[in-house]
Amino acid sequence: MSSIESRLAELNVTLPDAPAPAANYVPFVQVGNLVHISGQISQNAAGQIKGKLGADLSIEQGAEAAKACAISLLAQLKKAxxxxxxxxxxxxxxxxxxxxxxxxxxxxxxxxxxxxFMVAVLGDAGRHARSAVSAASLPFGVAVEIEGIFEIN
Known part of the structure; x- marks a missing residue:
């Protein structure tokens, strides 16, 4: 078991199967030692986490939706x-x-x-560059969508 898998277990997080694409794109592309992962929407075992921040959801609920996206990113990364x-x-x-x-x-x-969540799972290797932007709407009415780039060996 890798240290990442061990840390996920300590956090009581089980990675789901990598979500399938919802349209005409691939879930990830590897270029050299970088894996570019397509946007992962806020969903968990109970389904999609929908709503609009500032109207329907609190910051805390939005952060949980973002964590769900990060879990899906790691599921895609594991597949990659x-x-x-x-x-x-x-x-x-x-x-x-x-x-x-x-x-x-x-x-x-x-x-x-x-x-x-990335720092909790990957430690210092989880620290990353980042953008956080507003969208008037997102696919399926979800609260958050996150894409990522990861270095692998």
């Missing part, structure tokens, strides 16, 4: 690594989209749910 998370070197960049009202300005606090 042939099931071997010990190949992960570091998180390079996350780009987070928050379904929010025009006056909502706490997108960074929402995307912290994913960033904090």
């Amino acid at each position: 690594c042939g099931g071997d998370l010990s190949r992960v070197v570091r998180a390079v960049k996350l780009v987070g989209f928050v379904n929010s009202t025009a006056d909502f300005t706490d997108q960074p606090k929402v995307i912290n749910g994913a960033s904090d």
Whole structure:
């Protein structure tokens, strides 16, 4: 068991199967030692986490939605690594989209749910460059979508 798998177990997180694409794209592309993972929407075992920050959801609920995206990112990364998370070197960049009202300005606090999770799982290798932006709407009405770039060996 890799140290990443051990840390996930300590956090009581089980990675789901990597979600299938919802349209005409691939879930990830590897270029050299970088894996570019397509946007992962906020969903968990109970289904999609929907709503608009600033209207329907609290910052804490948004952060949980972002964490769900991060879990899906790691599931895709595991698939990209042939099931071997010990190949992960570091998180390079996350780009987070928050379904929010025009006056909502706490997108960074929402995307912290994913960033904090990456650091909790990967340690210092989980620290990454990041963008956190607002979106007037997201696919299926979900609260958050996050894409990521990871370095592997």
